[in-house]
Amino acid sequence: MKLIILDRDGVINYDSEHYIKSPAEWLPIPGSLEALAKLTQAGWTIAIATNQSGIARGLYTHEILADIHTKMQTLVVAAGGKIDSIFYCPHHPDEHCHCRKPQPGLLEQIAAHYAVSLAGIPFIGDRWTDVETALAVGCSPILVETSLIKAQIPVTEQKIPVFTNLLQAVNGLVKPHW
């Protein structure tokens, strides 16, 4: 099985400092639906790992998040792709849970769900915390530049691949260099 893990906000859809509180606010970044379709058609299983502290902040409920994800999945399917599973952390940063990225909890849940090793599994995120999370569990981090906040890459970690957006990143994966 070819598994790939993606962050959601700032990778698939536009992130917002006001949080994505309703389906209407969930707007795909141009090309991202197409990218997910390409991945699916190339045989990848797509899992999502996303921090959703908006729930703990009382900005939206689990049900509304489910509606948002229904919209996302509907659009992805319409474009010819499929998201296999979504793992999210509903906690507030102050709760110091194990699942909020950069803690590895979400990725470990995914590993358990698919019963696979995380070693070498691509993880596409938009923030440096995503890279840290990936490195902590042995995933191969990939950064996209569609973030709200530009990821600060430490000088020592210059070999992390960076793409302008998800579509570019996926083009790299679907057509490997030879």
Add this chain to the structure above:
Amino acid sequence: MLKQDLLFEIGCEELPPKNLKRLAETLAYNIQQALQKAELNFSALQCFATPRRLAVYIKELASVQPERMIERRGPALAAAFDKEGHPTPACQGFAKSCGVEVDELIKQETEKGAWLAFRQIQKGQNVHELMPELLQHAVMALPIAKPMRWGSSEVQFVRPVHWVVLLYGNEVIPAAILGQSTGRISYGHRFLHPEALKLDTPADYLPSLRQAYVEPDFAKRRELIREQLLTLAKQCEAQVIIDENLLNEVTSIVEWPTALLCNFAAKFLTLPKEAIITALQSHQKCFMLANQQDELLPHFITVSNLISRDVAQVIQGNERVVKARLSDADFFYQTDSQQPLEAYFTQLKQVVFQEKLGSLFHKAERLARLCTSLAEPLQLNKDLAKQAGMLAKTDLMTQMVGEFPELQGIMGYYYAKQQGQPIELANALQEQYLPRFSGDVLPESSLGCALALADRLDSLAGMFAVGEIPTGDKDPFGLRRAAVGLVRILIEKQLPLDLMVLLTQALANYQTYPNLNLKPNLTEQLQGFVLERLRAWYLEQGIATDTVQAVFAKQITIPYDIHLRIQAVQTFRVLPEAAALAAANKRVSNLLSKQQNQTNFILNEALLQEPAEYELFKHLQATQQQVEPLSARAQYGQAMQLLAGLGKVVDEFFDKVMIMVEDEPVKQNRLALLNHLRQLFLQVADISLLQ
């Protein structure tokens, strides 16, 4: 002042019938505007139009323009003369610009001081001087798509011009218009009265022409035809099918109408009704007859342009032509019927829909896919939906549609029905083209809606993918119309489908096309285009701009949902509380937008101090309980009603409670309370945008 009638007539070769009426009306309008601008008074203006002439009759036209007082203000008196009383350069300059000496200028006293001024009475020009140029301009301003040139002259007009009459009273106003010298000679009917008609005065126009077998009045001629049609129909106890467009067209091709009743062989009545009507109406300009049950009869009425000496021969001639037409149609129909619609797939593959978008067969495959995905939300049988998509364009390959393109869809219906396809499918093939124009009916069946949606979605996606995006007036593929059709079906059929999903599906169909380079933001672009048409559609229907803005601010992509919200806002805004609540929302929105941290408003009940703020809090809580389930079920009207009930406590709050207080936690708490209020209204629309 002298007033006389004026007649202006342009005689030419047979004018294009489809534009005739508009051409004459525009000419009259242009002249009327020009006369008003020139301040030439008249009591009435009438236009005439026949296939060979455009004319305008102006009743009681003043012979001269009224005198006009021209007044110009110059420099202030103080600045016009120096201390010794000599005119300054400013004064001299002004006088020079008016073409007079300084002592001819006058003083003008106003409240603000005295000025030097120039006043002159300009004598009016007379009709003889004014009309030639005025008419020339009115003629030049006619909307003529393809002007003609004739002979060796440089003059251009819609058709070659043979004579121009320009009479004012009993005098000709000499001029050269459209390459002809104006005169008083007109001509009668081309065959019944080809001789010249000398007109002494404009009043001679109507009687002379009528004697010369021309009815120049368009409306009168049309009613004359209608009368003749009804009389003939009555004679054979039938009703005549009068299509007003056809009646106008026939009126535009005859000067002296004579309706004649003709027959065709009853065996042709086995042809589809629409095929007979198309063959006879749009191709032969004939009127059809039907019995009381709306079934066609083997008769038709042709309107001839003259009284024939041998009527029988005219009838025979018409019947011969019609028989040939119907025999052709019959042959095509029989040939087409011999093979199933699926058999046309091979031909569909050979017809290019668009260079980069493949053949019509590719289009059919895309339609089939879109219809399949529409099957679930529209509660359709998946296989049938797919079949409808595959067969949608097959009738375009039939001989019948090749001969009569107007029958697209209609023939699909007949052939599908004949071949035992389910009736839903046959209906859908016909309904896929609805709505054809603004205000047209929508498909009745769900399958018809699915196919109509699919066809429009595919065209929009495909044309945007190849970059054929409408700009300005240019919309060669009718994409604006397609977009309006799309949203109208979604709204009026109450289909809560998401445009973003539909357009993504439509574009996904093109993902694998080798010659297409799909831009990543195409879905957004398309969605913006369709929503922009929806916005324009609302404005055309007289929905207030701010209502539309309040709802569109929510950035919703489900047209039906948008529609429900628009209705809710419309009913809300007539409520007595509406204006105050809109103002309150605007105030809150302004207050909140100035705050740095807009997401972390946390409402703390313990920090509520004033009774009015506690009251608002309580009401907000209670209303939220009721509004949330309503808005989740899209019952926005009821939600807005409940929200309007907050009017009093909101007023009270703003009256009694100071928001920006020194105590930071209390201030933050009040802002949080207001944010709560705003979020509650935002469930339906951003009413802060209401004016």
